[in-house]
Amino acid sequence: MTRLAxxxxxxxxxxxxxADEQAALVADLREVARLAPFxxxxMPRTGKPFSVRMTNCGSLGWVSDEAGYRYxxxxxLTGEPWPPMPDVLSRAWQELAGYEHPPEACLVNFYEGTARMGLHQDRDEQDFEAPVLSLSLGDTxxxxxxxxxxxxxxxSLKLASGDALLFGGEARLAYHGIDRILAGSSALLPQGGRINLTLRRVTKPA
Ligand code: MD3
Ligand code: FE
Structure with missing residues (x-):
């Protein structure tokens, strides 16, 4: 396994x-999206819609509306609990995160067409000691x-289907964003587009 610092x-x-793990994870995420629709x-205050659609799995989920960002x-919309995190995600956290407590939230971002995400910091979590783990599926x-x-x-860095990226230490509060999606770069999702999963610890462990 190549590990690049x-x-x-x-x-x-x-x-x-x-490739097999990616396909199995896409099947797991279809079930997540059936139970917890995208x-x-x-945006807080203005209500301007994001170009990215979202859902979550795990005990907590990230949401944003006029009232603000929160977990x-x-x-x-459904008022139901988020579906459980697929096992492959908990295992990836255990293998890569170097953090002894399990993740609480997995935000699922879906990018289609010209969807993008402007530069921002992730600071809605209480625990910045924990890293954030990202997994990419579909178009680069x-x-x-x-x-x-x-x-x-x-x-700038290209993130391709199956890639994992970990942000911890001094990178935990770094500005980051997605400039664009390269349409047609992966055949994993039949309709194209990109899914990004971010696994996070939200609360400070007791
Ligand atoms: C660097 N998602 O959900 S993942 C987000 O591809 C988010 O959907 C992007 O930024 C996406 O908040 C980027 C890579 C990532 C995730 C969290 C980070 C990079 C990070 C937290 C701190 C620093
Ligand atoms: Fe982010």
Whole structure:
């Protein structure tokens, strides 16, 4: 398994999931999306919709609407608990995260067409000691990461289907975003597009 140290606190495992594991995970995620349908998050205050659609699995899920960004135990539209995390995700966390407590949230982002995600920091979690683990499926993304100050220098990285990326230590509060998706770069999702999974610890362990 190739392990690339991209920057302090950032590790990239290209092709971490085999083709068979990717296909099995897509099947698991279809079941997640049946129980917890994708929703369109909205920007705090303005209500402007995100171009990315989202759902979650695990005990907590990230949501965003006019009232703000937050983690909550229930789906914003169905009012049901989020579905459990597929085992392959818990195992990937155990194998790669180097953190002794299990993840609580897995945010599932779905990018279609021109969907993108502007540069931002992830700071809605209570525990910044825990890393964030990302897994990519489907079309390749052009990912950008900078430092902990907005407006600093950034570097670009392509994230392909099956790749794992870990952000911990000084990278945990780095600005990052998705510039664009390269349509047609993967045949994993029959309708194209990209799915990104982020596994996170939200609360501080007792
Ligand atoms: C760097 N998702 O959900 S994953 C997000 O591809 C998010 O959907 C992007 O940014 C996506 O918040 C990027 C890579 C990633 C995730 C979390 C990070 C990079 C990170 C947290 C801190 C620093
Ligand atoms: Fe993020």
């Amino acid at each position: 991209v920057a302090p606190g950032v590790v990239h495992w290209p092709g971490y999931l085999s 929703f369109q998050p909205r 909550q135990p229930l789906h914003p 993304a052009v990912f950008r990461i900078g430092g902990t100050q907005r407006g600093g220098k950034t570097v």
